[in-house]
Amino acid sequence: MENNDERRATSAGAYTVPRNDPATPDGAGAVSGAVAAPAKVHAVAHPPLASHRECPLPHALASCPQADTLSPAVRYGELFVDVQHSGLFADSKTFPDCIPGCDPERIVASYRQSRIEPGFCLADFVQAHFTRAIVPDSHYVSDPAHTLREHIDGLWPVLTREPVAHPPLSSLLPLPHRYVVPGGRFGELYYWDSYFTMVGLAASGRGDLLLEMARNFAYLIDTYGLVPNGTRNYYLSRSQPPVFALMVDLLEREQVASARDFLPQLRREYEFWMDGAQALCPGCAHRRALCLPDGAVLNRYWDDRPCPREEAFLEDVQTAERSGRPHHLVFRDLRAAAESGWDFSSRWLDLPLAGHPADLATIRTTAVLPVDLNALLWHLEMRLATLCGQAGDADADHFLAAAQRREAAIRQYMWDAAAGIFVDYDWCRGTQRPCLTAATMMPLYLGLARAEEAAAIARAVDARLIDAGGLATTELTSGQQWDHPNGWAPLQWLAVRGLARYGHDGLARDIAQRWLATVAGLYARECKLVEKYRIEATGERARGGGGGEYPLQDGFGWTNGVASALMALYGDLPATCLNA
Template identity: 80%
Template sequence: MRNSDPTLPPGAPPAAGAYTVPRTDPATPDGVGAVPGPSAAPDRVHAVASPPLVTHRECPAPHVLPGCAQSDGLSPASRYGELFVDVQHSGLFADSKTFPDCIPNCDPELIVTRYREQRATPGFSLADFVQAHFTRASVPESHYVSDPASTLHAHIESLWPVLTRKPMAHPPRSSLLPLPHRYVVPGGRFGELYYWDSYFTMLGLAGSGCGDLLLEMVQNFAYLLDTYGLVPNGTRNYYLSRSQPPVFILMVDLLEREQVARAIDFLPQLRREYAFWMDGAQGLRPGHAHRRAICLADGVVLNRYWDDRCCPREEAFLEDMQTAMYSGRPHHAVFRDLRAAAESGWDFSSRWLDTPAAAQPANLGTIRTTAMLPVDLNALLWHLETRLAELCDQAGDADAGDYRAAAQRRKEAIMQTMWDDAAGAFVDYDWCRGEPRRCLTAATVMPLFLGLAQPAQAQAVAQAIAARLLDQGGLATTELTSGQQWDHPNGWAPMQWLAVRGLARYGHDTLAREIAQRWLATVASLYTHECKLVEKYRIEPCGEHAKGGGGGEYPLQDGFGWTNAVASALMALYGDVAATCRVDVGDADSGGQPGHPLS
């Protein structure tokens, strides 16, 4: 087991007997009120069993796909109860995600019955029982053995078929959610469709002329919205209590720009996603919250990340248990904030933690994701509101005015609470403490990417990221080094793309090119020496050639969907030569007017 909390000794195990069989309490919103009050930490941590699908109260009945094997209606922890807990504590699998992804060889209820009958018998072997009743999902150590003679571009092109999955590959009675169309997975341990990863993956597919696959990907997300009322974090039933950054509108806009489909064709699903994020917002009193909606003192509603469950993540069971045990906080609150960080896609980062003192490691047990109003999330929802207004106008829908007014209110609130004039950057806002966060993160580029920033703000952001986030190998995700994988010295492909296109949109072409060249040189350096692309990279100087990033709850993954796609898209913009050079840090160039289209 990998230790996810840097304050603990390496390999420190969770306390024995610290987890009991999940009870059948319903998942509760637990978000109404100003700040959740403290509660005593329980002697034994319990899981809250999830409902069959999701807790979102407006979720429609699930569709049935003709001829397609259906997933189990209950997540693995709810379905297998004490068997799930015992397997996760047993150390049978090095990765907590392995057992939730296993495929039952017979009816799950029969498996549970047999386990209860046999576990107390002499000579019982848990390992033998699991091997007899489950098939482990195939997770190859490497998805692809590359040809060392292939160029980086050719290697990326050859990977798309390897990472593409077909609907008939869905096994019966497993945690995998069935989908009606083909899709592309990230790679490695991530063998299912993931939400925000897929937008960046689609950028690469668009450049490769895969318009049919682009459309199928978007149709899958539309199916998820129609079936479950949200796009889940990933297509596993244990992800159905949370989503990820709402980029479905960006996918739909990409289809329209590629002339594959019209954005207006997906208006019902766009409205459904907006309703998911705004659930409970109507009628909220100032200073109160409900799920993902927060009403500020002036009555304006902004949004946070959330998860409807407050138990350990099934795919990171031991890691979450360990974090809660050593946190000194109510365990349910820790679990909720860990899950909410997973909804952000930034799992994990000092962005969500109490800022540590100098030279002290960030303590994951201090995570406070639900207390933060993230600037990137709210910028995306502003963009969704703006596009909903435009699409409703096209459709002759009377709701256009309501969406337009909501977008204007959100824009004003973002400028008031999330623009830090002294820092010259957009920042997250701690709504519980009533103050902005001071640590600069790469999320500051999202308002530029979406065209929300004013030109003077874009100029200030360009100067801030050049001074505080730019490193030899690309753009850092945060300026703090904490041991968490979404902090310095790691760099991630999606943030390079958002920064490059956001800066270019406002005329900061020199800095945009600088970031692109540095990142491409990093990706090309590791590919030249190891013949692969990986999930994240170390961007500080690290020897003769680039290295993969560290930290996190699992080993570095090969593949890798969004890395491939962003590298391909940046090479299309700046040429393959950008992947073979390193350049000196340039000054943030003078500001320009917004106007470059999103790419």
């Protein structure tokens, strides 16, 4: 059971959506990336989102003087809800990223007055008061004569953004240094994406960008008390897998900076993830920390707002409607899955009955203790112990003891000895999740696994997760984008380097070559790299992945980064691999 304080907090954020939403009128079809033509799309009477008091930001952000943290849903209230319900934009992310043409309070006041007038047109109103955020094009005409390596090196400047003037009252968070974006609809900095991008930047000899990106993340921690999911103010209620310590490790390996330079930010990020942990009683949870019945403390994903995600508003409303559960609980679990980076996957869903697909409406992310998250926090505790020791800080022993307790808990609750794999743990049901996923590789990547555990994992993964084009995300084919048959670059990197760390070089090389053949095969045919790939086929038969809430994106930051790093390790693939 969650503690009572948390139950009261989540209940206060409930958001009721009407069951009979009118359809978008004829002639007002969704327009990709732009406000629709001024067809007569009328405002619809939907209840406003929960108020700012009911959907609070963390206390550290509520009084943050450095930047505007008022998100579009809170700022625009019923106007935001009506636009998102109207179908004016094909992508729910478009309107939250729009830039207001004048003071938002004036816009809302004008909307409340004008929407009751005869002949009011919502599309006209939005077009008159907002400008679509201009994201520099991450696509360019590729030169078919360029090798994959040349293409990736040429993409870094295309995906690099300079710190520019912050558009007043927009959702974009300002940054002080240059950074690399993923590409496509993702025109801002994202947290865990960036680590894998940075791995590739290191392989390309771009130490300058490595340091600037790390300084941006340090700035975010100093300013907001966390690294948000991405640099939009509607992401400030959640983070992503805590990889800042891995970024700092990378800087030190590349001799760009000392890890001790970032010790204050590493400590503060740890405080964010462990907020409330010291006061927990067995069986209780607070935000991201949970105390199991034996007193062991582990972590989960969470989000501080129990409302629809602003960048996927209509999708979340529809999922909650279908769930049969209190909507605020569904919204919380959807947002928590977004914090995981695995949005979405069968990892977070009730397992489907035979013959039935996995249903996103069964999502219960906050009931799951993820093995990869807890391995990352173990690594953070170990690094804090080392760095504090180097600095003569008495907290070194505290962090070492915390790491030792976490390692014991991971092994007790998340090691499936019969299957020979690390799994997630369902703390509400007191059982291990039975599915093998690529998250089992994180303890190997970080050095937490024992040699015999790594050997068992290598056997299980070789038998159950390897496909023609690389490592599968999970065994289950669900229609969600973080499930089979999709493969994702970051998981290939974790697997390859994790296996190699324990001496399983043959399997590591096999996964790397399969993945590179997949990436290079699609590049040879279409001259681009994409966000995810289907891995049933490789070489010239390779194709981009499916599923998810948005079309396949190209660019693409972490694919470029992992491909570059794998080629640096294993060399370019011979033509025979590309034609497999």
